[in-house]
Amino acid sequence: xxxxxxxxxxxxxxxxxxxxxxxxxxxxxxxxxxxxxxxxxxxxxxxxxxxxxxxxxxxxxxxxxxxxxxxxxxxxxxxxxxxxxxxxxxxxxxxxxxxxxxxxxxxxxx
Amino acid sequence: xxxxxxxxxxxxxxxxxxxxxxxxxxxxxxxxxxxxxxxxxxxxxxxxxxxxxxxxxxxxxxxxxxxxxxxxxxxxxxxxxxxxxxxxxxxxxxxxxxxxxxxxxxxxxxxxxxxxxxxxxxxxxxxxxxxxxxxxxxxxxxxxxxxxxxxxxxxxxxxxxxxxxxxxxxxxxxxxxxxxxxxxxxxxxxxxxxxxxxxxxxxxxxxxxxxxxxxxxxxxxxxxxxxxxxxxxxxxxxxxxxxxxxxxxxxxxxxxxxxxxxxxxxxxxxxxxxxxxxxxxxxxxxxxxxxxxxxxxxx
Numbered sequence: 001x002x003x004x005x006x007x008x009x010x011x012x013x014x015x016x017x018x019x020x021x022x023x024x025x026x027x028x029x030x031x032x033x034x035x036x037x038x039x040x041x042x043x044x045x046x047x048x049x050x051x052x053x054x055x056x057x058x059x060x061x062x063x064x065x066x067x068x069x070x071x072x073x074x075x076x077x078x079x080x081x082x083x084x085x086x087x088x089x090x091x092x093x094x095x096x097x098x099x100x101x102x103x104x105x106x107x108x109x110x
Numbered sequence: 111x112x113x114x115x116x117x118x119x120x121x122x123x124x125x126x127x128x129x130x131x132x133x134x135x136x137x138x139x140x141x142x143x144x145x146x147x148x149x150x151x152x153x154x155x156x157x158x159x160x161x162x163x164x165x166x167x168x169x170x171x172x173x174x175x176x177x178x179x180x181x182x183x184x185x186x187x188x189x190x191x192x193x194x195x196x197x198x199x200x201x202x203x204x205x206x207x208x209x210x211x212x213x214x215x216x217x218x219x220x221x222x223x224x225x226x227x228x229x230x231x232x233x234x235x236x237x238x239x240x241x242x243x244x245x246x247x248x249x250x251x252x253x254x255x256x257x258x259x260x261x262x263x264x265x266x267x268x269x270x271x272x273x274x275x276x277x278x279x280x281x282x283x284x285x286x287x288x289x290x291x292x293x294x295x296x297x298x299x300x301x302x303x304x305x306x307x308x309x310x311x312x313x314x315x316x317x318x319x320x321x322x323x324x325x326x327x328x329x330x331x332x333x334x335x336x337x338x339x340x341x342x343x344x345x346x347x348x349x350x351x352x353x354x355x356x357x358x359x360x361x362x363x364x365x366x367x368x369x370x371x372x373x374x375x376x377x378x379x380x381x382x383x384x385x386x387x388x389x390x391x392x393x394x395x396x397x398x399x400x401x402x403x404x405x406x407x408x409x
Contacts (some may be wrong), residue, residue, distance in 0.1 A: 006211050006212075086191065092183075
C-alpha cells in the first residue's frame, strides 16, 4: 500500500497539471490571506481578533480544498482516459480490487 | 513445470463466446508465437493470463500461479498489452519511475530499461510527442523493469519500422537465450516465423494448433515450381502419376503431391525440357491461412 501511495504522489509530481494547479491554489490562498489582513480594522470589517483569525483559517482552506478535489477528479479521470490504471494494476502486489482495477477487469476486449 | 499454462479457459461476454475451452502450455525458456485472425480471442486470453479479465471458466497460470496470486508480479512477469497506458504529459523516464516505485523496484532501473530499449536519448521527453514505435519501446521498457522471467507481449511489433522490427526480433531472442519465456501475439506472421520456437494458433476462441514451427510447416503441402517450354506435356505426365498440377502462367507449373525427384523423373521419361525447377516450402503464413480458413474478424 505504501508503494502505491508513493507511486501516486510521484505521479502528481511528474505532470504539469498538478504543479500548475497547486501553484494556483497556493497563490489564491496567499491572496485571500493578504486581503483578510489588509481589510482588517477597516470600516465594516472586523479588526484582527478571534473573528479575523477564524477568517484567516477558513478562507484559505477553500481554494486548497477545491484544488485537492480537482486534482482527485483529474487524476482518476486521467487514469481511465490514458489507461495508466492497467499498468499500475499489473505491477502492484495483490490486494483488494480498487475502482480502477474493477474498471479494467470488466473491460471487454478481444 | 510449464512457465505458462492455460487449462479449459473460457470467456463469455454476453452472447459472444470470446474464448472457448482453450488449453495450451508454454515451456520455460521458449519463445512462443500466439497467432490467430482478428477477433480470435488472443487479447482476451492474454488479459485473462494477466488477471485483467475474469475467466468464465478454466484457469490461466504464470509460473505456476494465477497472476494475481504472484507475490511480486513485476519481478516474475512483464507485459506489453497495447501502445497506450502512458500519461502524455509525463516523461518516459518518469513513467518508468512511477511503475518502479509501485512495483517496489529501484527507480534507477528506469534508466537501464530505457537503455535496453533504445530510448535513453528520449527519456526526458514527454510521451505525448512519441511515435507509435517509441511507445511500443516504452511499453517494452516497462515490461523489462523488474527483470522478469516471463514476458507476455501483445502485438509488440505494431508501429515499429523495419529497423525496429529487426531490433525487437534480436531483443526477444536475446531474452529467450537468457532462459526467459516469451509469449508473443502477432499478426505479422513473417516476424513471428523468424523469432519463435513454437506457435499456438487459435481461431474463434478455440485452439487450432500448437506445435514447433518446423513440425507445423513440415506436415503441410509443399509445392514444386517448374518452368518448361512444354507445360501441357509435363502436366499430362504428372497428372497421370497422381500429382496435382496448376498452370501458373506461360510455361510455368506448380506441382503439389510430388517431390522434385518425381517431377524430374517424369520430365526425363517424357523427354520434356526443364528450364527451372525449385522446391517451395509452405511457410507459416500458408499454414496459418489454411488452419484458420483465411478469415478475419467475423460478425
